[in-house]
Amino acid sequence: MEVRMDGLNPSGEDVREAIFKSAVELFARRGYYATTIRDIVDRAGVTQPMVYYYFGSKEELFVSCVKELFYRISCEYKKVPMEQPIEKYLWEFITVGNDIYAKSPESILLMINYIHYPEEYPRFSDIKELVAKPMEVLKNAIEYARQNGEVRQEINPISASMTVLGALTLARTLHYIHNFIMDIDLDVDTEFVSNQIQKIVTRGILSN
Amino acid sequence: MEVRMDGLNPSGEDVREAIFKSAVELFARRGYYATTIRDIVDRAGVTQPMVYYYFGSKEELFVSCVKELFYRISCEYKKVPMEQPIEKYLWEFITVGNDIYAKSPESILLMINYIHYPEEYPRFSDIKELVAKPMEVLKNAIEYARQNGEVRQEINPISASMTVLGALTLARTLHYIHNFIMDIDLDVDTEFVSNQIQKIVTRGILSN
Amino acid sequence: MEVRMDGLNPSGEDVREAIFKSAVELFARRGYYATTIRDIVDRAGVTQPMVYYYFGSKEELFVSCVKELFYRISCEYKKVPMEQPIEKYLWEFITVGNDIYAKSPESILLMINYIHYPEEYPRFSDIKELVAKPMEVLKNAIEYARQNGEVRQEINPISASMTVLGALTLARTLHYIHNFIMDIDLDVDTEFVSNQIQKIVTRGILSN
Amino acid sequence: MEVRMDGLNPSGEDVREAIFKSAVELFARRGYYATTIRDIVDRAGVTQPMVYYYFGSKEELFVSCVKELFYRISCEYKKVPMEQPIEKYLWEFITVGNDIYAKSPESILLMINYIHYPEEYPRFSDIKELVAKPMEVLKNAIEYARQNGEVRQEINPISASMTVLGALTLARTLHYIHNFIMDIDLDVDTEFVSNQIQKIVTRGILSN
DNA sequence: TATGAATGAGCTTTCATTCAT
DNA sequence: AATGAATGAAAGCTCATTCAT
Numbered sequence: 080m081e082v083r084m085d086g087l088n089p090s091g092e093d094v095r096e097a098i099f100k101s102a103v104e105l106f107a108r109r110g111y112y113a114t115t116i117r118d119i120v121d122r123a124g125v126t127q128p129m130v131y132y133y134f135g136s137k138e139e140l141f142v143s144c145v146k147e148l149f150y151r152i153s154c155e156y157k158k159v160p161m162e163q164p165i166e167k168y169l170w171e172f173i174t175v176g177n178d179i180y181a182k183s184p185e186s187i188l189l190m191i192n193y194i195h196y197p198e199e200y201p202r203f204s205d206i207k208e209l210v211a212k213p214m215e216v217l218k219n220a221i222e223y224a225r226q227n228g229e230v231r232q233e234i235n236p237i238s239a240s241m242t243v244l245g246a247l248t249l250a251r252t253l254h255y256i257h258n259f260i261m262d263i264d265l266d267v268d269t270e271f272v273s274n275q276i277q278k279i280v281t282r283g284i285l286s287n
Numbered sequence: 288m289e290v291r292m293d294g295l296n297p298s299g300e301d302v303r304e305a306i307f308k309s310a311v312e313l314f315a316r317r318g319y320y321a322t323t324i325r326d327i328v329d330r331a332g333v334t335q336p337m338v339y340y341y342f343g344s345k346e347e348l349f350v351s352c353v354k355e356l357f358y359r360i361s362c363e364y365k366k367v368p369m370e371q372p373i374e375k376y377l378w379e380f381i382t383v384g385n386d387i388y389a390k391s392p393e394s395i396l397l398m399i400n401y402i403h404y405p406e407e408y409p410r411f412s413d414i415k416e417l418v419a420k421p422m423e424v425l426k427n428a429i430e431y432a433r434q435n436g437e438v439r440q441e442i443n444p445i446s447a448s449m450t451v452l453g454a455l456t457l458a459r460t461l462h463y464i465h466n467f468i469m470d471i472d473l474d475v476d477t478e479f480v481s482n483q484i485q486k487i488v489t490r491g492i493l494s495n
Numbered sequence: 496m497e498v499r500m501d502g503l504n505p506s507g508e509d510v511r512e513a514i515f516k517s518a519v520e521l522f523a524r525r526g527y528y529a530t531t532i533r534d535i536v537d538r539a540g541v542t543q544p545m546v547y548y549y550f551g552s553k554e555e556l557f558v559s560c561v562k563e564l565f566y567r568i569s570c571e572y573k574k575v576p577m578e579q580p581i582e583k584y585l586w587e588f589i590t591v592g593n594d595i596y597a598k599s600p601e602s603i604l605l606m607i608n609y610i611h612y613p614e615e616y617p618r619f620s621d622i623k624e625l626v627a628k629p630m631e632v633l634k635n636a637i638e639y640a641r642q643n644g645e646v647r648q649e650i651n652p653i654s655a656s657m658t659v660l661g662a663l664t665l666a667r668t669l670h671y672i673h674n675f676i677m678d679i680d681l682d683v684d685t686e687f688v689s690n691q692i693q694k695i696v697t698r699g700i701l702s703n
Numbered sequence: 704m705e706v707r708m709d710g711l712n713p714s715g716e717d718v719r720e721a722i723f724k725s726a727v728e729l730f731a732r733r734g735y736y737a738t739t740i741r742d743i744v745d746r747a748g749v750t751q752p753m754v755y756y757y758f759g760s761k762e763e764l765f766v767s768c769v770k771e772l773f774y775r776i777s778c779e780y781k782k783v784p785m786e787q788p789i790e791k792y793l794w795e796f797i798t799v800g801n802d803i804y805a806k807s808p809e810s811i812l813l814m815i816n817y818i819h820y821p822e823e824y825p826r827f828s829d830i831k832e833l834v835a836k837p838m839e840v841l842k843n844a845i846e847y848a849r850q851n852g853e854v855r856q857e858i859n860p861i862s863a864s865m866t867v868l869g870a871l872t873l874a875r876t877l878h879y880i881h882n883f884i885m886d887i888d889l890d891v892d893t894e895f896v897s898n899q900i901q902k903i904v905t906r907g908i909l910s911n
Numbered sequence: 912t913a914t915g916a917a918t919g920a921g922c923t924t925t926c927a928t929t930c931a932t
Numbered sequence: 933a934a935t936g937a938a939t940g941a942a943a944g945c946t947c948a949t950t951c952a953t
Binding site: 090097110111112159174191194238242244245246247248249250252253257271272276280 | 318321402434440442446452453455464475487489490
């Protein structure tokens with residue numbers, strides 16, 4: 080499997096890419112079991128055996144998607160510099176997630192779902208560390224601020240980061256449901272809610 | 288013709304109950320599509336047609352489960368009295384959820400999953416209001432405290448309740464994954480984390 | 496199984512009668528395999544096991560219906576007196592069938608279907624002679640008229656009776672389809688068509 | 704890559720054809736509901752999913768069969784030239800049907816059954832016109848002869864054609880039952896009976 | 912007589928996957 | 933690198949029938 084340096088895809092890689100994209104969207108919206116290979120290839124405009132040629136099986140295709148997305152977002156999160164007030168850090172961290180969600184809600188959704196679905200998705204040990212990465216990045220930043228005395232001692236960094244990510248997760252999910260699936264009672268403006276979450280948590284953890 | 292005190296039919300309702308219980312557990316852990324009627328009846332120790340006799344179809348069985356669980360937890364949440372400091376209210380609210388989770392994690396999981404799974408589960412318009420209920424109960428309490436001046440004016444009650452519920456949701460899910468599915472990196476002590484969440488949010492929203 | 500002399504039915508026989516009636520209607524319209532025991536008992540307002548109590552099985556219920564109907568119509572046909580011009584006889588014979596069809600199209604339909612459906616219905620050797628009876632009655636009348644010189648020698652009575660019954664059968668079926676099932680192109684006035692059939696066949700077989 | 708002269712796909716269309724043939728035979732003999740997909744594929748020597756690959760569903764397979772057969776026979780009937788004495792026309796018309804019946808009784812049976820079975824078969828509006836076609840062809844010929852004065856004015860062409868087709872239908876059905884299903888009392892020689900029917904009807908409708 | 916509850920067998924249909932080309 | 937055709941296994945569901953009362 081030849082490694083390519085450029086961003087362009089020859090006809091061959093186009094097929095692979097089309098499958099990948101279509102798979103992410105469908106796995107995200109419908110889940111692993113409710114998504115069929117036919118759905119994926121129809122949307123991608125390719126034939127069924129191509130999935131097996133490029134990815135080996137449905138499961139491997141799924142793993143590829145999840146890994147790739149978790150890897151990408153971890154990278155983005157890591158770019159946020161820790162050497163700044165935790166208040167600002169938090170906001171930038173949240174913004175990174177919001178931007179990705181805005182660009183392709185499915186990417187975020189797939190990750191959310193994967194976490195919130197104990198057994199629905201196939202679980203693979205080599206995904207473990209990837210799944211925990213984003214939360215770890217945030218935890219490290221809060222820990223760092225706590226060592227600086229910026230954050231109260233009694234605050235447990237992992238719980239704090241869980242609070243932030245859990246809140247965002249729910250907000251984005253409800254937003255998605257409201258906008259794309261059904262008119263549930265809660266209309267969520269992600270921008271505004273994100274801001275509120277940041278305010279609440281910041282004040283909740285700051286020292287003075 | 289044995290007479291029973293509980294109002295249930297001698298054997299009839301037992302079968303129904305067994306199916307229900309087994310369905311909640313499996314739907315919660317595996318999701319709707321990955322759970323088969325055969326799985327459910329095998330675990331319940333009954334035969335397939337019984338599902339159709341008592342519930343009509345897989346979908347109706349699922350709806351029954353979700354409705355019932357959302358209804359039950361809403362009732363519990365509503366019992367928490369609003370006429371007390373928001374700090375205490377929050378703690379009691381969180382405790383109610385934790386207790387249910389402790390008793391039957393699957394019940395909570397199913398509700399969590401149902402919310403976090405845009406299209407995986409079948410969606411039914413008559414579930415809408417039930418799904419939104421728990422969050423509404425919490426929102427009303429925060430709104431009430433805000434009108435009392437206990438909570439800062441700039442705090443938006445819906446966002447605050449989303450923060451609480453989202454955080455708890457993620458905490459419980461990670462706990463479940465860690466304990467029941469796979470040894471993911473984050474070992475979560477729900478008691479402790481709940482306490483932290485309550486602390487952070489309380490401080491984050493209180494007036495002074 | 497007590498034999499009853501009167502036409503009244505006690506509550507017991509009511510159930511049996513209700514099942515029978517409902518069965519005839521449904522078997523006639525939907526056929527044997529497309530009619531379920533549930534359909535029958537629902538329409539009859541009784542419970543499923545009653546069918547087995549009174550008739551033993553679905554098949555036996557069906558046999559009862561077919562036998563009974565063929566027997567009844569044979570009796571009616573036999574009442575038409577042979578000692579009259581074949582032209583008049585034919586008309587009376589046709590009229591008997593039309594009257595029954597008018598009163599309960601399903602009775603006639605069931606017989607028609609049973610004949611025209613080689614394997615759809617279960618076949619039972621003891622039904623054989625009953626099925627052939629109506630045609631035999633007509634055949635005998637024509638044979639009688641032929642011996643009298645009223646009908647041409649070259650006419651084969653069985654073929655002639657087949658012509659009459661086949662024509663009537665098709666007419667009634669198309670009438671039924673048109674009126675009860677779907678607006679097929681051929682609107683059939685049974686009275687008028689019967690008259691035509693009688694005219695054509697009479698002239699077709701008469702001597703001079 | 705073997706090239707075939709008949710335009711059919713090497714193996715592909717063979718499978719399709721085998722399913723079609725087997726379906727016609729079984730639907731004709733047993734009816735729609737008593738025929739299972741398993742029966743069809745077993746007889747055809749193919750696997751179950753092939754039915755869905757080529758026809759989409761049991762119902763669509765059935766529709767294909769009925770449509771195709773009605774279409775074929777209509778075409779044959781239309782080939783009989785109207786510009787000849789109605790006596791000869793009738794004979795040729797009858798012969799066309801007899802030939803097809805001789806070659807594959809099931810084809811004719813399926814059409815007969817479809818007409819004589821009000822609700823047993825699924826009914827589709829787009830089959831309506833096809834079903835009425837053969838009778839229309841015959842009706843037109845008789846109408847034509849009537850305008851020429853060959854047929855009496857008081858004869859209604861539609862009733863006359865109903866007489867012919869109904870008679871033939873019954874004759875063929877009884878023949879089929881006698882020969883293929885059970886030894887019913889009426890042994891029918893289709894050739895002879897057809898001849899009789901033609902004689903009776905011809906004389907029945909002719910002018911002088 | 913009558914019933915609510917229960918069942919084994921079998922139905923149509925779909926799925927992930929592979930083969931021959 | 934790509935495809936049309938094919939398949940074994942299993943899904944959701946229904947049916948005629950029976951059991952316990």
